[in-house]
Each structure stands twice: as C-alpha cells, then as structure tokens.
Amino acid sequence: MSETQTDRIPPAPALLRDTGGRDRFVGTSPKDVLHAVFGFPDFRSLQGQAVACVMKGRDALVLMPTGGGKSICYQVPALCRPGMGLVISPLIALMDDQVAGLRQVGINAAALHSELEGDEAAKIRSDLAAGRVDLLYVSPERLLSPGTLERLTRQPVSIIAIDEAHCISAWGHEFRPEYRALASLPKHFPNVPRIALTATADERTREDILTALDMPDAEVLVSSFHRSNLNIAALPKASEMRQLTSVLERHRDEACIVYCGSRARTERIAAALRDKGWTALAFHAGLSPIEKRAALLRFRSGEPIVIVATVAFGMGIDRPDVRAVIHLDMPGSPEAYYQQIGRAGRDGLPSETVLLYGGEDMARARYWLDQSSVSPKQCSRAR
Template sequence: MFAETMLSDPAQVLRQVFGFPGFRGQQEPAVNHVMAGGDALVLMPTGGGKSICYQVPALVRRGTAVIVSPLIALMDDQVAALRQVGVNAGALHSEIDPAEARSITRDLIEQQLDLLYVSPERLLGNGTMDRLSRVQLALFAVDEAHCVSAWGHEFRPEYRELARIPDMFPGVPRIALTATADPRTQQDILTALRMESAKVFVSSFHRPNLRLSAAPKIGETAQLLEFLQRHKGECGIVYCGSRAKTERMAAKLTEKGFPALPFHAGLDPLLKRESLTRFRSGEPLVVVATIAFGMGIDRPDVRFVVHLDMPDSPEAYYQQIGRAGRDGDPADTLLLYGGQDVAQARHWLAQSSAPDARKRVMRTKLEEMVALTEAVTCRTRSLLTCFGEALDCECGHCDNCEAPPITVDASTEAQMVLSAVYRTDQIFGAAHIVAVLRGEKTEGVLRHGHDRLRTFGVGADHAGTFWRGLIRQLIALRALDVDTEGHGGLFLVQDEARPILRGEVRVTLRQDRPRPVRTDRPERGRGAAAVPVGGPVDASLYEALRLWRLAEAKGQAIPPYVIFHDSVLRDIAALRPTTLDELAQVKGVGASKLERYGRHVLGVLDAGLPDGLMKRG
C-alpha cells in the first residue's frame, strides 16, 4: 500500500505526491479531522480542492479508501489523475471493462489498492460490501453528497442506502463532500447519512474568477452568437431545457462556424461517447447540452457557460456555472431568461407528482432563482445569500456591478398592463397586450374591437421593449401568469395583482437597457489565484508545452489535463526551469510526474530557448 511504503505526514503527501506547497482554506483542518478518525461534511466550491480532503488521508491512513460517486466521468478522470501521481487507484462502475474490473478487484483483495472509486449501485450490489468487509479500510468518502438530500437539485434515492455504512463498517471515518448545498440541504445530508455528530467544514462559495451575467431574452440566437464571438477558439457549454433544442441550437452554431456538438441522454451511445472523448481531449468545442452534461468532468479550461433556459434552483445554477473556470482563470457565464420560461417552470412544478412538502421547498428555490434573474444589486451577493453566505462588499465581477441597472417607479405603468390584460378577457399573449397599450391597430386588435377599450393607446409614449420587459417582470412578481396549457394567454393572479391595481403596493422595477458590448477578453488570472509566477509567459514555450502534452495524452489515451493543467504549463513557461530540482518547485509537479515527465519538459524548454541557456540537472 502507498501509505506503508512512502509517506506518513499529510503535508509531505501534499507536496511530494500532488506537488502543492501547502493546504488551502479548510483543507488542512478537514484532513486532520478525518486523519484522527472523525466524520466530516466538507462544503467547498468547484475548483476549491475538495478531493484533497479525502485523497491525502486515504494515502496516510492504513487500508483502502472507498469513494462513492454517481459520476462515471469523474471517477475515470480521478483515477487517471491519481495514477499519474503514482497512486494505485481504480474504479468499479457499469462501463468498466470486465478484465479491468477483475484486476481492480484482485488488487482490492490483496490490499494493493489505495483508492477505490465506486458507484452507489455497485457498492450496494455485486457482492462489493462483502468483499470490503474482508479488507482493511482507511475511510469512506461520499462525493456529490447533495445527491443524498431530497431537498437537493439532483436527488438520487439510492444514495439513502449509504446510511448502512456505519453499521457494516463501524469505526471507519466518513467524509461527505459537495459544492452545492444550502443550509437545509446540509442538514438533510447529515441526517440521511446518519452523520449528525460530523464536523462541518464550510468554505466560501464565492468564485472570484466567474463573471455572472443575466439578460432578458430578446433574440436568444443573436444574443448567443454575440457572446460566443468573444470566446472564439475556447471551450464552453451551452445549456438548453430540451433535447430538441440542443440539436437545433448546435446546428445553428455549426452553420455560423462554431465547432458545436449536441449532447443529451437520448443520443446514440456511440455518438455520446465520441462527443465526451472529444470534449475531454482538449478540443475547443461548444457543447450544446441538457443539464446532465458536464457532471463530473474535470476539464479545467471551460471558459464559459451559457443558459438558454432558466435553471430551477440556485443550487442547480451554481452547480452548472461551476463547470467553468475550474483552473482559476477568468470565465464568463450568461443566463438568458423570459417570462414564458418562468411561467413554464411554475407550471411544471405545479404538475409535479412530488410530495407536497418537497414541492413547497422546490417552489421556494424556484422563486429564489426568479429573484436572482431580476436582481438590481450585486448578482454574486444575491446568489451567495441563497447558500447562507453574506458577502461583505459588492463582487465587482458581475454585470450589475459593471453596469448598475436603472430602477424606476413603474406603479402606474403596471396598473396599465394589468388593466389591459383584464379588459381583454385574460386570454391574449404579451404581443397583443403591448399592441393595445401602444395603440397599434393590428389585425387582431381591430378584429376583437380592442381599439375601443379605455386602455387602447394609454402607453403610446413607451417603446414595445419597455412594455415587454414590464410584463416579464410582473410575471416574476407573480402579479401575472401565463396559461401554458392553452395558447400562452396572460391572466391576473388576484392576490398579487389586486394591491397593485388599488395603488396599495408600489412597483419598483429594473429598466431594461442595452448592456455595453464587451469585446475584450478578461486577462487570465484577474481576480484569481492562477497568475503565472516568475515573470511573463513566453507564448511560444507555452504552446510547445501544450503540443507536447497533447501528444503524450493521446499516447496514453487520457485527457491532457490529468498530465498537467494549463496553469502548471504557464508557470513552467514563465519560470523556465533549467534543472529537475527547479522544475520540482513548480506547483503541481509532484515526485511521480517529475520522474515521468521531467526530462521531457526540460527538453521542450531547451528546444525553445537560445543555445546555452539550458543546463541539465
């Protein structure tokens, strides 16, 4: 076993195995607590280093560590990365090759396996628990622990069965980890896993390298294309609410010259596997996907995430945007939303067969998401509030901080909208209501005699965009709703609309205005910890290192980022080490990678530098 033959100190393992000079934030206390045999719940944002909290104790404590994960892609990436640093790790899941599964099981029985990644279904079946009972175990880690909670956004009923672990393996410490859990979900995780006495380690959910932005839908394809122009040659994910939409949007992007692929559960398995392989290979792809895509994929250089449909909770939103910027470099996010989206989400929730208690919680989370889209103050602060965290100042890296929205008293105009909806019998959509308010004698307005209404033309002094924006925001306020089962007609929600019509409630709303078009790309490292050390990066050296890494990764059939992240290559290109000892000082270069790749890296640097600058160590 690794721990018996090498290192016994957590700081040594961190440095020599993983190449990190020291722990960050809550990592060290969490590691020490688990090392001492205690249970822990660890909450850290994506890219915050959650895996270190169980991987380091796994390599120091005696026995095999069992990591439960619902994500096959994550298990495969983690195993590949651990093998790169000299750790004997394996995974058991439904897509594993039978010969590989037999080899891993043999290593487990012979106590040669340091970490075993396993799906909850595989853990609880196939005799796995019985085999584990006959070997020494270092710890159990439950990754993506929000899946155990009925209040979480990705509830997995089989996760509840993990509550059996302490009965079958008394005395083996457990650590549950997640990047997305509000206070209610945190408590439910502890209760469901029978970890009520566990120590909770919470890091800030703030991701300074993520730029948050949201905008009402005007023309989503045009808005998306404008956004993507700033990210040509970069990798990103575009999320859609339906399978058909992913295919339609991917085709449009391909037409416009973007390398786009659709991805959803209904695709042919071979096509899905090919798309995943291309995504993990480092290609600068735009993946247009349903929300399942990206879960557990450790690709660190995803530079943007776009939502063309609104997520159903802040937790789901945070999880999905968290797939961008895992390397700490700046990444952009954009959420496009509309009144129809809000109404449809409310309708689906109302039709859900979930128990009433769960529907109440889901409704609360949906309304938090709606409020987040219409926020007029710092959007990051609004998001963090959903997780029980208070940011003590404005973030400075969201759209509302960069261009504070204008707020207006729209009480009178809101009364006009509600009156027009009521007087047209609450069966017409937004376009018809806007035409009535602006006094436009459309065919529909004339046919129904709505040009004779008292509300006809009362809003002629405002543009159609103003009225459409106000209607959307009245839907968000629940004063209006949409008949999603009919023809999309607007109708009044009496309890919320009546006080506005009577003038008892003032309506202060954000005034939509064009956002300044950002044609620049943010500098790498701005607001992040990934600033290259040692000086400016030599672009040609950096590119040469990337080409070497790509060839090496293809030869091993692994993703390039499990060899070295881009940030490591940038630091190497900036520091230009001339000996193995100097290369060993670069963050992310541990002993195993130094032995495996050190002379190759120095060779690449030597070839790219003037003669005489390199000296072999």
C-alpha cells in the same frame, strides 16, 4: 486529483511511487504526501482542517466552491490511513477523471461502473482481492449491490468519501435516490470515518445531508463561495440564437458550455451552431457510452469546442479553461445553477456566465413541480 490544483505535478519520489502495497503511505504525514505525491507545498483554504478531522477518525461535511480542491480533502487521508479509500461518486465521467489524474501521479486508483469492459472489471476485482487498490471510486448503485458490498466489506477501508453530497438531500434526491441508502454505511464499515463533500448546499440542505447520512457529530467546514473571476449575468430572452452566438463570438477559439433543458434541444442547438461554423457537440444521457466517451475525450483534449448539454454533463468535468457557461433554460435550483456555472474559469482567469430567461421557463418549472414526487410542502416552497 484536486480540481484546480493541477497545474504542475512533479514526479513523486521512487519510494512513494512503489506499487507494492496500498499501505505504503501509512506513517507518512499528510503534508508530506500532499507534497511528494500531488506536488503542492501546503494545504489551502479548509483542506488542512478537513484532513486533520478525518485523520482523527471523525466524520466531516465539507463545503468548498468548484475549483476549491475538495478532492485533496479525502485523497490525502485515504492514503495516510491504513486500508483502501472508498469514494462514492455519482457520475462515470467524474470517476474516470479522478482515476486518470491519480494514476498520473502513481496512485493505484480504479473505478467500478456500468461502462467497464468485462476484462477491465475482472482486472479491478483481481487488484481488489490482492490489496493493490489505493482508492476505489464507485457509484452508489454499484456499491449497494449485494456482490459489491460483500466484496468490499472484506477489505480494510481507510475512509469513505461521499462526493457531490448534495445529491443525498431530500430537496434533490430524485437525481440519485440510492444516495438515501448510504446511511447504512456505518453498519457495513464500522469505525471508518466518512467525509461528505459538495460545492453548494444551503443550511437546510446541509442539515438534510447530515440527517440522511446519520452523521450527527460531523464537523461542518464551510468555505467562502465567492469567485471574483466570474462575470455573472442574467438577461431576458430576445433573440435566443443571436444572444448565444454573441457570447460565443467573444470566445471563438476557447471552450464553452451551453446548458439546455432537454435532450432534443441540445441536439438542435448544437446542429445550429455547427451550421454557423462552431465546433459544437451535444451531450446528454441518451447518448450511447461510446458517444459520451468520444465527446468527453474531445472536450478534455484541450481543443476549442462548444459542448451543448443537459445536466448530464458537468460534475467532475475537470477542464480549467472553460471561458463561458451559457444557460438557455432555467436550471433546476440555485444549487444546480452554482454547480453548473462553476465549470467556468477553474484556472482563476476571467470567465463569463450568462443566463437567458423567459416566460416559458416559469411554465416549465410549474410542469416539473406537478410531475414531481416530492411532498406538497416542498412543492409550495419551490413555487
């Protein structure tokens, strides 16, 4: 579902909720699908332009702020064009959030990822073979595996969406190197329009995305990234724990996210906060799938909670009422920082973001640059 466009979802008319076939929306105008399925009277910002572009069979690169409604840009045309929508997404949490929201409004969505139980994966394969899937979410690794790619090329595909497209950039591809192989998609899915979406990418990164995806003629749509409800502050570290609890105290019964630079640090900070009376959970890539799922379920439930996390937590986490995002360590890049503070205030209400910085952050950044496999030229620019 679109990110902040989730306040009220009226039941879709019976005709549109029929689960008989995935092409049941073909012939319905995008605006009618937007209203009948998602419950919104009209497109906003650049959504209409993005949808119109893809409906014409053209490629597009869409930049919208977190909470700007990027998902609508591909979900609506995926339903209106013949075939199944294919969405390439980097994180399991993001896929599961999207699938749950779409199923809520009667759309047959599914996600293929490594944390599926055997019977769940078998059910999805059966639904795919029977043409019952409207939108399929898949990681780049799973998509490019021989079995999956062969299976999907036998399916009529309406649209290919590359979500969190900044992951494809040479300036950040170490996070998801498989994104670089997505340039081969037109060979496997000829004449299928592609739409790449991200919440942040400077001009250099946009050019790299278009080059890496081989989309030279794509329409580039860039929205305003100003979010007036966010109070953004950067403070030198003094007494880190005291500064952190001072911010959290202003949001004692609300949801907050604290970003740390390492797994061990998330565990230490979460334990310290629990000792001081906060409901706090650590979240990082080293947790088991069960532990991750339990933490995400608690976060999504609406309970007042502090998530102390690495960058493994964030993209696609659709909770609108996060009131504060605090960085105890420097983010990896301005783009990463924007992505992470974008978790705050997605409901449009006042929220705050605080970045604490110190001399050790510079030393850590130099260390990671020295360990990086990017070119010396890129390292020199980063320095």
